[in-house]
Amino acid sequence: MSDAPLRILLVDDDSLDRLTVRRCLLQAGVTAAVDEVTSGAEALQRLGATSPDCVVLDYYLPGEDALALVRAIRSIAVEVPVVILTGRGGEEPAVALMKAGAADYLPKAALTPERLTSALRHAMELERAATARRQAEAELRAQEARFRTLANTIPQFAWMADVTGAVYWYNQRWYDYTGTTLEKMRGWGWQDVHHPDHVQRVVDRVRRSAETGEPWEDTFPLRARDGTYRWFLSRALPVPGEAGAIAGWLGTHTDITEQKEAEAERERLLALEQEARTRAERAIRARDEVLGIVAHDLRNPMNAIAVSAAAMVQLPLSEAQRLRQLEIIARSAREMDRLVGDLLDVSRIDSGTFVIRPARIHVPALLDETLQRFEAQARGREIALDCDVAADVPPVAGDRDRLVQVLSNLLENALKFTPPRGRIALRARPLARAVEISVEDSGAGIAPDDLPRVFDRFWQADRGSRAGTGLGLAICKGLVEAHGGRIRVESTLGRGTTFHFTLPRADV
Numbered sequence: 001m002s003d004a005p006l007r008i009l010l011v012d013d014d015s016l017d018r019l020t021v022r023r024c025l026l027q028a029g030v031t032a033a034v035d036e037v038t039s040g041a042e043a044l045q046r047l048g049a050t051s052p053d054c055v056v057l058d059y060y061l062p063g064e065d066a067l068a069l070v071r072a073i074r075s076i077a078v079e080v081p082v083v084i085l086t087g088r089g090g091e092e093p094a095v096a097l098m099k100a101g102a103a104d105y106l107p108k109a110a111l112t113p114e115r116l117t118s119a120l121r122h123a124m125e126l127e128r129a130a131t132a133r134r135q136a137e138a139e140l141r142a143q144e145a146r147f148r149t150l151a152n153t154i155p156q157f158a159w160m161a162d163v164t165g166a167v168y169w170y171n172q173r174w175y176d177y178t179g180t181t182l183e184k185m186r187g188w189g190w191q192d193v194h195h196p197d198h199v200q201r202v203v204d205r206v207r208r209s210a211e212t213g214e215p216w217e218d219t220f221p222l223r224a225r226d227g228t229y230r231w232f233l234s235r236a237l238p239v240p241g242e243a244g245a246i247a248g249w250l251g252t253h254t255d256i257t258e259q260k261e262a263e264a265e266r267e268r269l270l271a272l273e274q275e276a277r278t279r280a281e282r283a284i285r286a287r288d289e290v291l292g293i294v295a296h297d298l299r300n301p302m303n304a305i306a307v308s309a310a311a312m313v314q315l316p317l318s319e320a321q322r323l324r325q326l327e328i329i330a331r332s333a334r335e336m337d338r339l340v341g342d343l344l345d346v347s348r349i350d351s352g353t354f355v356i357r358p359a360r361i362h363v364p365a366l367l368d369e370t371l372q373r374f375e376a377q378a379r380g381r382e383i384a385l386d387c388d389v390a391a392d393v394p395p396v397a398g399d400r401d402r403l404v405q406v407l408s409n410l411l412e413n414a415l416k417f418t419p420p421r422g423r424i425a426l427r428a429r430p431l432a433r434a435v436e437i438s439v440e441d442s443g444a445g446i447a448p449d450d451l452p453r454v455f456d457r458f459w460q461a462d463r464g465s466r467a468g469t470g471l472g473l474a475i476c477k478g479l480v481e482a483h484g485g486r487i488r489v490e491s492t493l494g495r496g497t498t499f500h501f502t503l504p505r506a507d508v
Contacts, residue, residue, distance in 0.1 A: 006032040006120070009050075011043040012058035012085065017108060021056060021085070021116065028113035030120075040069040047076045054120055057102075059086035059093070066093075067100045074101035079131050081123035085111070103127065129276045136269045143262050157232070157253035159190075160239075163246050165210040174253075179225025195221040195229055206236075213238055213246055219256065230257040304332040356482050358397045360506045363428050363435060364389045366400065370407040371426060374415065383418055386425040393428050396435050396503040402479050403503070409472040410439040410499050417443035417497070434485065434505055440498040446491040454489050476501070 008025075012018050018036050025032045035052065037043050040061060047055075055073055059066045070082055081103040086093075094105040103123030106115060158171040166187040175181070178193050185192075191199050198220040209216035216236040221229035232253040241247030308325040311317065317325065367387055378385045396403075407426075414424045422442040429436050446454060455477045480487040480501045487501035 004031075006030060006054070007050075007052040008032050008034045008120075009043060009046060009052040009055045009080075010034050010036045011038070011040065011055065011061070012036070013038045013061055014058070017058065017085070020108075020111060024111060024113040024116045028117040030117055040064045040072070043069070044072055044076060047073060047080070051077065052080060054123055055080055055082045056120075057082055057084055059084050059097070060088075067096055070097060070100040070102050079127060081127040083119050083123050125276070129273055133269060133273050136266065140262050140266055143258065156255075159251050159253075161236070161249040161251070163210070163248055165206045165249065177224055178222070193223045195223070209236070210249075216249075216251070222253065230255055231260045232256060302332070302336070305329050308332075356399045356402065358399055358483070360395045361398050361400055361403065362395055363393050363437070366403060367407070367426050367428060367437070370404050370411065373408065374411050377415060378424070381415070381418075382420045383415065384423045386423065387427075388425060389428045390430060393430050393435055395506040397506040398483050398503050402483075406476045406479050406501065407437070407439070409476050413472065413499075414439055414441035414443070414497075417441060419443065430505075431502065434502040436500055436502050438498055438500045440496065442496040445493040445495055446489070446497055447493060451489060451491060455487070 006025075010018055010021055012021070022034055025034070035046060035050070037046055038061075043055070043057070055077075057066070057069065057073070061069070066084070070084075073080070073082055082101060084094075084097050084102050084105045085108050086105065087108045097105055103126050104119040106119050157174045157177065159167050159174065160169040161167045167190055168186060170182065170185060174185075178185075180189075180193065188203075191203065194202055202218055202220050205218055206216060208214075215238070217234065219231060219233050221231050223229055233256045234251060234253045236249045236251030238246040239248045239250055305328075308328045312322060312325050367389060371385055371387055375385060411424065411426075418424055418441045424442070425438075425440040427438045427440065429438075455473050476499075477487050480503075484504050485502040487499065489497065489499050491497040
């Protein structure tokens with residue numbers, strides 16, 4: 001959203017619900033000027049006097065028909081998106097509201113700062129796309145009108161033919177364009193300036209009209225004197241002779257190249273609009289998935305904290321038992337902190353606010369520091385950790401903490417999927433302008449169909465385990481790309497998986 005205050009018309013008869021919306025905007029850091037009204041009539045009156053950026057509308061206003069109100073709002077302010085808030089409802093009213101012109105539909109029970117701001121952003125993006133489409137269509141209609149005026153005022157290519165369709169006269173515009181002469185074009189010589197992909201079709205239609213006497217119309221490209229082609233709309237009418245017989249034909253060629261190009265511009269715009277809508281629909285699904293997963297992953301540590309806290313307050317515990325409950329609370333808090341940290345990283349990566357503080361980093365020291373964090377865990381599972389750094393590996397330019405985060409995520413994944421007495425290797429080698437670091441394991445590998453999805457958010461190879469958030473590899477990709485590098489994966493079922501990522505050299 002822009003730096004200017006967001007102008008929101010909030011239509012809700014419940015003061016607590018209006019307060020909730022304001023709090024969500026405040027907690028999300030959105031600077032907004034919220035104009036509150038409590039009825040549809042007030043909303044329509046306010047829209048007639050002001051032009052908000054968005055309307056947030058309660059679905060169940062007393063005595064109001066939500067569908068009719070949405071249509072009325074859209075008729076008054078066609079470029080203002082409408083986001084619906086509802087305390088109850090399902091898929092059917094949501095679909096009806098979207099058809100009536102609403103941009104999004106949010107249950108009040110699940111309203112959060114993130115979800116509200118996401119809905120507002122989505123609604124405004126959709127409306128911008130729709131506005132651009134309307135402007136493009138208006139411009140296209142204006143271009144078509146200008147073309148018709150031009151075709152009526154500027155001399156066209158004109159020609160005359162005998163009753164068989166053989167041409168015997170052209171105007172000067174034809175010669176100026178084609179660079180030909182009457183001797184070359186006389187009769188059926190005009191075929192020479194037609195595009196070879198179209199000429200036979202044109203000849204067949206001309207002969208058919210000559211036989212039937214029906215007016216002829218066709219579109220085709222004609223070659224100019226410089227060898228290029230332009231599209232023309234050609235029409236010919238029979239010239240009446242004695243006793244109703246046809247004496248010949250009078251025809252014109254009108255240049256329609258700009259119109260053809262405009263139609264291709266419109267098709268491109270429609271394709272872009274469809275692409276934007278598809279992205280928006282994917283964003284809605286991703287948003288709902290995020291909410292579901294966050295709720296699930298936060299619930300477990302929150303429940304553990306609640307149970308342990310209740311035990312410490314309600315039960316007579318020994319000192320050892322009390323310390324055990326405190327340990328559970330601390331571990332659960334760390335799990336929640338990690339999940340929140342992952343979600344914040346993803347949000348910063350998406351918004352472009354993720355900050356990298358690059359410094360000159362010695363690669364062997366970076367790998368050694370990271371491996372030390374996992375030595376005890378690896379020994380406990382009888383997994384060998386190897387480190388192989390080429391002697392000529394130069395320093396890299398990067399943020400040490402974030403690179404440790406990338407390596408830690410990859411090593412945690414490797415340890416998770418490597419069986420006891422397996423092996424994990426950490427390697428580094430120089431490239432022309434970068435350094436490639438690899439994490440290789442001897443686990444079960446990843447199925448070929450799953451490889452394209454490993455960096456997707458919330459995707460997990462073992463979907464049933466719910467171990468972790470499924471954000472680690474997506475964050476790794478974002479961190480590596482924020483450094484100007486690339487990350488990829490290779491895997492063979494039964495033989496293991498290797499992740500490779502590159503970092504820019506500090507000396508380049």
